[in-house]
Amino acid sequence: MTEELDAGMVAQRIAESDQVSEPSPNGEVGRRRRRKEDARLLTGRTQWTDNIQLPGMLYVQFLRSPMAHARITRVDVSAARELPGVVAAFSGQDLASEQGSLPCAWPVTEDIAIPEHPPMAVSEVRYVGEAVACVVATDRYRAADALEAIEVDYEPLPPVLDMNDALAEGAPKVHETGNKAYTWKFAQGDMEAALRDAPVRIDRTYIQQRLIPSAMEPRAVVATTDGETFTMWSATQIPHILRVMLALTTGIPEHKLRVIAPDVGGGFGSKLQVTAEEVVCLLLTKRLGKPVKWTESRSEGNLTVHHGRDQIQHITIAAESDGRIRGVRVELLVDMGAYLMLVTPGIPLLGAFMYNGIYKMDAYDFTCTGVFTTKMPTDAYRGAGRPEATYAIERAMDELAAELNMDPVEVRRRNWIKHEEFPYTTIAGLTYDSGNYEAATDKALALFGYDKLRAEQADRRDRRDPVQLGIGVSTYTEMCGLAPSRVLGSLSYGAGGWEHGSVRVLPTGKVEVVTGSSAHGQGHETAWSQLVADALGVPFEDVSVLHGDTAISHRGMDTYGSRSLVVGGMAVLSACEKVKEKARKIAAHTLECSPEDVEFSQGVFRVKGTGAQKTIQELALAAFAAHDLPEGMEPRLDADATLDPENFSFPHGTHLCAVEVDTETGHVKIRSYVAVDDVGRVVNPLIVEGQVHGGIAQGIAQALYEEAVYDAEGNLLTSTMADYLLPSAADLPDFVTDRTETPATSNPLGVKGVGEAGTIASTPAVVNAIVDALRPHGVHDIQMPCTPERIWRALRERAQA
Amino acid sequence: MPRITVTVDGIRYEEDVEPRLLLVHFLRDRLGKTGTPIGCDTSNCGACTVLLDGKSVKSCSVLAVQADGCDVVTIEGLAPGNGQMHPLQRAFHEEHALQCGYCTPGMVMAALDLLRENPDPSEEEIRHGLEGNLCRCTGYCNIVRAVRRGAQEMGQAQEAGQEVRTP
Ligand code: FES
Ligand code: FES
Numbered sequence: 001m002t003e004e005l006d007a008g009m010v011a012q013r014i015a016e017s018d019q020v021s022e023p024s025p026n027g028e029v030g031r032r033r034r035r036k037e038d039a040r041l042l043t044g045r046t047q048w049t050d051n052i053q054l055p056g057m058l059y060v061q062f063l064r065s066p067m068a069h070a071r072i073t074r075v076d077v078s079a080a081r082e083l084p085g086v087v088a089a090f091s092g093q094d095l096a097s098e099q100g101s102l103p104c105a106w107p108v109t110e111d112i113a114i115p116e117h118p119p120m121a122v123s124e125v126r127y128v129g130e131a132v133a134c135v136v137a138t139d140r141y142r143a144a145d146a147l148e149a150i151e152v153d154y155e156p157l158p159p160v161l162d163m164n165d166a167l168a169e170g171a172p173k174v175h176e177t178g179n180k181a182y183t184w185k186f187a188q189g190d191m192e193a194a195l196r197d198a199p200v201r202i203d204r205t206y207i208q209q210r211l212i213p214s215a216m217e218p219r220a221v222v223a224t225t226d227g228e229t230f231t232m233w234s235a236t237q238i239p240h241i242l243r244v245m246l247a248l249t250t251g252i253p254e255h256k257l258r259v260i261a262p263d264v265g266g267g268f269g270s271k272l273q274v275t276a277e278e279v280v281c282l283l284l285t286k287r288l289g290k291p292v293k294w295t296e297s298r299s300e301g302n303l304t305v306h307h308g309r310d311q312i313q314h315i316t317i318a319a320e321s322d323g324r325i326r327g328v329r330v331e332l333l334v335d336m337g338a339y340l341m342l343v344t345p346g347i348p349l350l351g352a353f354m355y356n357g358i359y360k361m362d363a364y365d366f367t368c369t370g371v372f373t374t375k376m377p378t379d380a381y382r383g384a385g386r387p388e389a390t391y392a393i394e395r396a397m398d399e400l401a402a403e404l405n406m407d408p409v410e411v412r413r414r415n416w417i418k419h420e421e422f423p424y425t426t427i428a429g430l431t432y433d434s435g436n437y438e439a440a441t442d443k444a445l446a447l448f449g450y451d452k453l454r455a456e457q458a459d460r461r462d463r464r465d466p467v468q469l470g471i472g473v474s475t476y477t478e479m480c481g482l483a484p485s486r487v488l489g490s491l492s493y494g495a496g497g498w499e500h501g502s503v504r505v506l507p508t509g510k511v512e513v514v515t516g517s518s519a520h521g522q523g524h525e526t527a528w529s530q531l532v533a534d535a536l537g538v539p540f541e542d543v544s545v546l547h548g549d550t551a552i553s554h555r556g557m558d559t560y561g562s563r564s565l566v567v568g569g570m571a572v573l574s575a576c577e578k579v580k581e582k583a584r585k586i587a588a589h590t591l592e593c594s595p596e597d598v599e600f601s602q603g604v605f606r607v608k609g610t611g612a613q614k615t616i617q618e619l620a621l622a623a624f625a626a627h628d629l630p631e632g633m634e635p636r637l638d639a640d641a642t643l644d645p646e647n648f649s650f651p652h653g654t655h656l657c658a659v660e661v662d663t664e665t666g667h668v669k670i671r672s673y674v675a676v677d678d679v680g681r682v683v684n685p686l687i688v689e690g691q692v693h694g695g696i697a698q699g700i701a702q703a704l705y706e707e708a709v710y711d712a713e714g715n716l717l718t719s720t721m722a723d724y725l726l727p728s729a730a731d732l733p734d735f736v737t738d739r740t741e742t743p744a745t746s747n748p749l750g751v752k753g754v755g756e757a758g759t760i761a762s763t764p765a766v767v768n769a770i771v772d773a774l775r776p777h778g779v780h781d782i783q784m785p786c787t788p789e790r791i792w793r794a795l796r797e798r799a800q801a
Numbered sequence: 802m803p804r805i806t807v808t809v810d811g812i813r814y815e816e817d818v819e820p821r822l823l824l825v826h827f828l829r830d831r832l833g834k835t836g837t838p839i840g841c842d843t844s845n846c847g848a849c850t851v852l853l854d855g856k857s858v859k860s861c862s863v864l865a866v867q868a869d870g871c872d873v874v875t876i877e878g879l880a881p882g883n884g885q886m887h888p889l890q891r892a893f894h895e896e897h898a899l900q901c902g903y904c905t906p907g908m909v910m911a912a913l914d915l916l917r918e919n920p921d922p923s924e925e926e927i928r929h930g931l932e933g934n935l936c937r938c939t940g941y942c943n944i945v946r947a948v949r950r951g952a953q954e955m956g957q958a959q960e961a962g963q964e965v966r967t968p
Contacts, residue, residue: 038894041902042886042909044836044876051835140830141821216840216848216903216937265838265903266937298841521901521938686897690939694900697940721845721935729928729941758940 028530028540029749032686035526036545037519047262049220049235054291057222058087060281061143061294063133063150064303065125068161068374068714069174070154072123072132080135080149085142088288089150091133092120095283100249102339103274105241105494106346108370112182115175115372117339119276125154126174126338126374128715129303131276136284136292159714163312163333163371174338174372181336181345181370186352188427189363191318194327198318202399207783208388210310210335210708212724213381215520217265218301223281224291231258234278237267238558239518241495243550245274245342250282261548264520268698269380270305271520272560273342302719307708308381310335311348315355315392318363323404323411327363328427330355330392336370337377344379345370349491350479350561351385353428357393358437358477358652359415364427374714380560382698383756386478387763394474394764395771395781402775408473408768409441409450416475423745430479432650433745435678437475440740444654444676447736453658461776469671470659470773474765477652480753481746482561485644497645499563500555501572503532503579504638507624509617511536511543516556517568518548522755523687524564528572530683531749535576536616537603555642562651562753565683570747571643578639583619586637589630590614590622649744649752653677655696657765661773666792668704668770670733675761677737680744680752688754692737695758701727702759703766705785725785805869809834810878818865824858825849827865828875836877837906840935847934850907851875857914859907859933876906879913888958889913892951893944900938908934912948921952 040046077089092099102117120131133150137143158172165171166179173179195201222233230252236242239261247254264271277294284292296305314331334348348368356364383390397415401408417424419436426432445451450471457469482488485496500516513528529543546552559568580600587605588595591612598605606613614622619637622628626635658671675692682688705725709717718724743750763784770786771779778798782790802817809832818827828834828851837860840848844862851860852874860873879887886894889909899905908931915922915930922930927948928941936944 034894035897037902038899039886041899041905042876042890042893043880044834044906046836046838046902048835048838048903050839051829053830053833140826141819214937216846216901216935217838218840264901266901268937298843298846523900690897690900690943693940693942694938695940698937720843721841722843726935726937728932728935729945730932732928732941734924734942734945735940 028533029683031530031684033526033530033540033684035523036529037523037525048217048265049222049233049262050295052222052233054222054224057291057293058136058138058288059140059143060284060292061135061147062131062277063147063152064300065121065128065130065132067125067154067156068128068159069157070125071157072121072125072152073155074153075133076151077133079151080146083142083146083149085138086135086146087138088136089133089146092118092122095120095280096122098283099279102276102279103245103249103342104340104344106343106492108184108345108349108492109182112345113175113177114340115177119279127376129376134280136288159374161373161375161710161714163335163373166371166373174374179372181340181372183367183369184349186366187364188429189327191327191329191363191365194318194363198326199321200319200400200403202317202396202403204315204396204399206313206315206392206395208309208311208313208391209784210378211308211381211702211706212302212708212718213268213270213305213308214724214726215266215268215270218296218298219271219275219277219305220295221278221281222291222293223285225285225289227289229256229258230282230285231260232278232282233260233262235264235271236261237264237271237518237520237560239548239550240516240556240558242274242278246278246282249274249279252282258551261518267520268382269308269384269560272380273306299720302724303716304376306341306379307337307376308378309388310378311388313388313392315396317396317400319400321404323400323406323414325359325361325415327361328356328393329365332368334368334370335373335375335378337373337375339377341377341379344377346491346493347378347380347385348388349385351389353430353479354386354389355393356427357390358417358475360417361427375710382695382759384561386756387699387760390474390476390478390760391764394476395767398473398768398771399780402780409445412473412475431647432477433647434742435477435650435652436740436742437652440652440676440678441475441654443738443740444656444674447676447738448656448672448674450656466664467660467662468773470661470769470771472657472659472765472767472769472772474655474761474768476761477650478756478760479648479650480562480756481566481645481649482563483648484646497557497567498642499557499567499571500640500642501568501575502638502640503572503575505579505616505620507621509538509542509620511538513543513545513572514553515545515547515568515572516553516558517564518556518558519564520559522559522564523684527565527683527687528569531569531573532576535573536579537601538616562755565751566649566747566753567643567645569751570749571641573748574641574643575639578641579637582639583616583637585630585633586619586622587614590628645746647746649680649746651677651679651752651754651757653757653761655761655765657769659766659769659773661770661791663777663795666788666795668786668788668791670700670766672736673733674736675758676740677754677757678740678742679754679757681741681750682739683751689737691754692758693735695756696735696762697727697732699759699762700732700766703763703784703786705731707785803866805866807868807871807873809873810875820864820866822865823861824863824865824868825860828860834875834877837875838903840903845935847911848904848907850910850934852910852914857911876909879909888954889951892947892954896943896947896950898939898943898947904934904936908936908944912951915948916952916955920956922948
């Protein structure tokens, strides 16, 4: 039985979660704490950006290009300005001198082409949905009406949609500089020798289809000014980065600009962006002196929230006949879309060090070319580069197993880093600090009933059952906890990867924590409270966590890349240590002993060998009163810490998926799904399981359902939620999740991060299972999403061949 | 402009509305009932689900004028007050059935309607019953568990003779 299925255990945990008020003797870390965030979210007392109403507020709507590629020859907004309720209307040209260019913070090579990216197009549009004009009116409906009165003349230019065509000689150009943004290479070991000498070679091409991240809360922006200072609320994951970038782009001085991320309804990387709408709203409030609000419609969002993935992956494995890998070569074409947004060019590089996966080899060769097309730009989407890498290597490992007629688990075993070999420096140059692939895999195999399912599979094959059983394996790792600043620097990223935290013990002994992480569903308020409760020995309820407002949390690097706990949580912990040291000094002073003689346990400072003691709450009051503090000590019990991680962290795990594929209809049913993840030490198992569930669902969605489709003219066919198939509860199975726990050695708590793991692992597990089911029919790949039609066609083609 | 009379979470409102005004915009922008969010413009996501005369509707696909004379219950009106939560809200909390919480109001209201029709649904029935409500965060496992738990608790509370708000 897995943990979740045991009703008795659940009941006990609930009982446990309900008794509160005392610091828990066994510690908060590791408890299934119900979330502090839930009550207001469950009762509708939320503060989504679109909920914010300010006196005199005006509403903004954007007119967007219906053409994938065209020259703008005329924009006339004058008729719109005449309509009732309309306060202003502007074309890109009207704002040309002040709107600047949207930033790209990751120039991955010296010679990268970074085209100008005006928030509203001025002379040329390069994707359907690009903003060309905006209207400001007294209500949403009037603003929308007024868009129809704007006249725009376009002179069509040829769309550029296919990456291979885009790179061909004489192809129409997206930008004057051409269609290639950059080529980035990495090589280690002698790949030529591996390819020459190894008896087995697997060559495959995989398509990472374009995805629409689809956070449930559409984007929204509110901007206001008092004439001198500016405040922006935005549905963003990155209030801190956004503030810096807006200051750089708009010229509004950083210290006059406050950015607030209130309740944010999911992001998955899609709200890690500096958007045209944010810049324009700021300019509009500056011009008009009134608060403005823009709220995206979902259809607008499908067109204009950055997309994810979109790569053509060529992968070659050179191997010995016993299955041992000699080398891996990867060549990527990555669709940048029409412009380079905040971290567009860097996304595939986050995968560059991951195509070797958990395996040992002598040589590795990676080349990536970024290509411009006339589509919405791509950028971070859950996993960002690492799901793509894991997909390619895990698919190819199954092909290697099939080629050698080996069990896919066995071929992995022969290649993976053994638990006694950690820390291990991989061929890609990363040092994996810890892991135990054997333990996670063995646990997953047992939970899954691997042997029994293989026996059933053999039986169905023998019987030529029209419903075939397929088993998919994915043994993944990922680099997360982004990131050591020196590594980001070596990859030409424009900023660091540190995080900030501060902890203040208030006069009454309650604790306020300020974190630079910016939660949008992850449960930081709960998890950070658990961390601090243990570190300071205070009750969980006595801690509150503040975040997401640059006026409160003045320093931070925000939330993405499974970094919050590993970097942000550890910064908070580090601040707690400083608070404790300060309290120890006050205790020693008050109790008239030396600080070395004071021991700390569960919120109490005791003089060794005597009964004399002070609680942290008493010491907080003493610091506040400041009547009798140690010489030179400032009267406050608080501390800050800015922490730069020494290494990435490397969660890993084994996911197993069993599918039934109806070979007559192509229909796929996931029969069982088992995930055993090793995310190191766990602060809150409930939250970890939730992250894993959601991650798996998103990965399955890529494997089976989702794809952003453009037609031959460059129109997005999947521009609404009716066309872009997000899975519902009816489309997904229950997941069996479990864990192994190999603590990270790179931070004091041993945590690794969990936000992206499920998404990274699950896509190849599902597709491997489908292909495994179809292999006896001669099928060895299905392009994602593996729709019934694609499966049915593949089977038919093989049958006809 | 037509004048409508509508009761929302127990309070009666009389308002002049444009005929094209959506119920969800009426609730959010006119009445300040921002507990009900909007997730799409094609009636696919279910985030905006409320109870209209006891039955769940997607308030983005109903005009405010169509709600004239009706009783609307939103997520804000579900709890009995004084810090208490409805058993289904509590079940969502206990089972960690929400992360960002954006789908949650709609999910809870849709699940209530599901339980009204089927007080003891199987996992399969819950999954199909909530097909019109999308969640991008949870993978639905815990939502299904929460609805099961909510069903049990509502059943027990009713057996014990307590009043549980079922539409
Ligand atoms: S907002 Fe009503 S269904 Fe999406
Ligand atoms: S909890 Fe975020 S969409 Fe459901």
